[in-house]
Every structure is written in C-alpha cells, then in structure tokens.
C-alpha cells in the first residue's frame with residue numbers, strides 16, 4: 387500500500403522504516419531536511435513540502451499525521467485539506483486529546499474526508515518490536531488500512547484493533563499512559579525503598595534482573611528498568627526531574643469527571659509535578675506555620 391507520513395521524528399521515522407521493510411511505499415514529510423534525507427537514504431520517498439507529499443500519493447490517499455498534539459495537528463489538517471480529495475483518509479497517530487479528535491472527525495466527515503485516531507505505543511523500540519495500536523473511527527475505514535496496521539503491529543493479528551468510534555483510540559491510549567504513570571511510580575518507589583535499606587546492601591541491578599523472569603511484577607517496563615540500572619546503577623548525572631506530556635493529567639481529569647477514584651494514577655502525576663519544584667513554597671509554608679503555632683525550629687536556607 388501507499389502511505390503518506392507527516393512527522394519523521396523518533397516515532398514517525400521508525401514507523402516509515404518498518405512499513406518500508408514490509409513492502410509498503412512511504413512518502414514522508416518533515417520540516418527537518420536531515421530527517422527527509424534519512425528517509426530517502428533508507429529507500430523511501432522523503433519530500434520537503436506537503437504539496438509534494440500529496441502529489442506523490444494516488445487518491446484515495448491515506449496520510450498518517452505524527453506531529454505533537456494540539457495546534458500542530460489542526461494546522462497540518464488545515465494545510466492538507468485544499469490539496470487532498472474527497473475520500474482521502476487522515477490518521478492521527480499522535481497523543482492527541484480525544485475531545486480534539488472527536489471535534490476534528492465531526493468537522494472532516496461532512497467535508498468528505500475520513501479521520502481515524504490511532505493511539506500508538508511502543509516508543510523507539512517499535513521499529514523492531516512493532517507498535518501497539520488502539521484505533522478509533524469508522525470500521526470500513528479501518529479495514530481499508532488493514533495492511534498498514536498489520537505491518538506496524540508486533541504481528542499481523544496481534545497488538546492492534548479498532549476499539550470504538552472516533553476518539554476512542556485516543557481515549558484508550560490516554561488511559562494506557564495513565565497506567566504507565568502508575569506502574570513507573572510503583573517500580574521507582576519500590577527500588578527507592580530497597581536502596582534506602584543500606585544495612586542489607588541490596589544490589590538493585592541484580593534484583594531487577596531476577597524479577598524479570600518468572601516474577602509476578604515482570605514486565606517490559608521492568609526489562610527497560612533493568613537495562614537502565616545495568617548501564618548506570620546509581621543513576622549518576624541525572625536530575626530528579628520528571629516531565630509529562632499531557633496524557634496522565636487528562637486521565638485524572640477524566641476520572642474526576644466520571645466520579646471514578648483513581649488515587650494511584652493521580653498521585654503519580656502529582657509526584658511528577660513535585661519533582662520539578664525545588665525548595666517549594668508549599669513546604670516553606672508548612673515549616674513557617676509549624677514555627678508560628680509551636681515555635682518549632684525551621685531550617686534556614
């Protein structure tokens with residue numbers, strides 16, 4: 387099949403290569419000339435304008451958008467529409483908010499365009515391991531792209547599927563990432579407690595390796611954790627600073643809207659926020675109040 391791919395970063399570039407290896411024609415666009423060159427060197431078609439991307443694909447086209455969530459997705463669709471034809475399919479494979487996705491779908495459908503959302507998991511490993519894909523949108527449109535999903539997935543019949551109507555792919559990916567936050571937090575806390583138990587002299591690298599096989603808490607995340615500890619057991623040179631890209635906080639908003647208590651995911655998000663505050667105002671407030679009512683000592687900076 388032919389696929390247009392917009393955004394040849396860590397995810398898009400690797401996806402293009404996995405598709406090429408499976409025999410598909412990929413026409414890829416990126417603002418980075420280097421990324422376009424890399425694609426051409428690998429044997430796909432790299433182009434430097436969206437016009438060329440559209441021209442190099444036969445209608446009805448399928449164009450996969452792999453750009454940062456938010457305005458870049460709307461801007462890309464707005465640029466593509468005048469160049470594309472009725473029946474063309476746009477796929478948003480990024481981490482968009484599902485409410486934006488539903489809005490985009492409802493705008494595009496009456497204009498004659500198809501729109502799928504595909505929550506795509508797998509990170510930089512997807513090129514070899516395959517990607518897990520949670521797809522939202524019309525069933526017949528998903529079927530038209532079956533060869534693409536089969537090639538990107540870990541196996542043709544595994545790791546992908548239509549999960550519901552438009553928006554549901556991104557909704558499920560949002561929850562997936564919320565779970566990711568909770569799992570990461572739990573591993574990190576467990577390893578921290580073991581590290582603090584100095585009298586036992588535990589080797590965290592060894593333990594992570596033991597847990598990888600047969601243990602109830604084995605997982606791919608733990609495999610990666612074990613690799614990281616092997617490379618850098620003390621995590622030297624790293625700042626205790628954890629960013630987030632939005633999916634975790636959207637999961638928490640959703641839990642609140644639905645009256646579902648989700649304390650682990652919520653706390654995992656809060657811990658990330660806390661990791662970015664050094665000597666924060668909240669804790670200084672606590673110290674000063676304690677000092678005011680009880681005359682308790684404060685630690686001066």
Ligand SMILES: O=C(O)[C@H](O)[C@@H](O)[C@H](O)[C@H](O)COP(=O)(O)O
Pocket residue numbers: 481506507508509563566629630631632633634
């Ligand atoms: O499934 C995946 O491949 C990951 O979940 C990925 O989609 C995620 O976006 C980033 O790893 C960073 O997410 P945060 O910045 O929110 O941690």
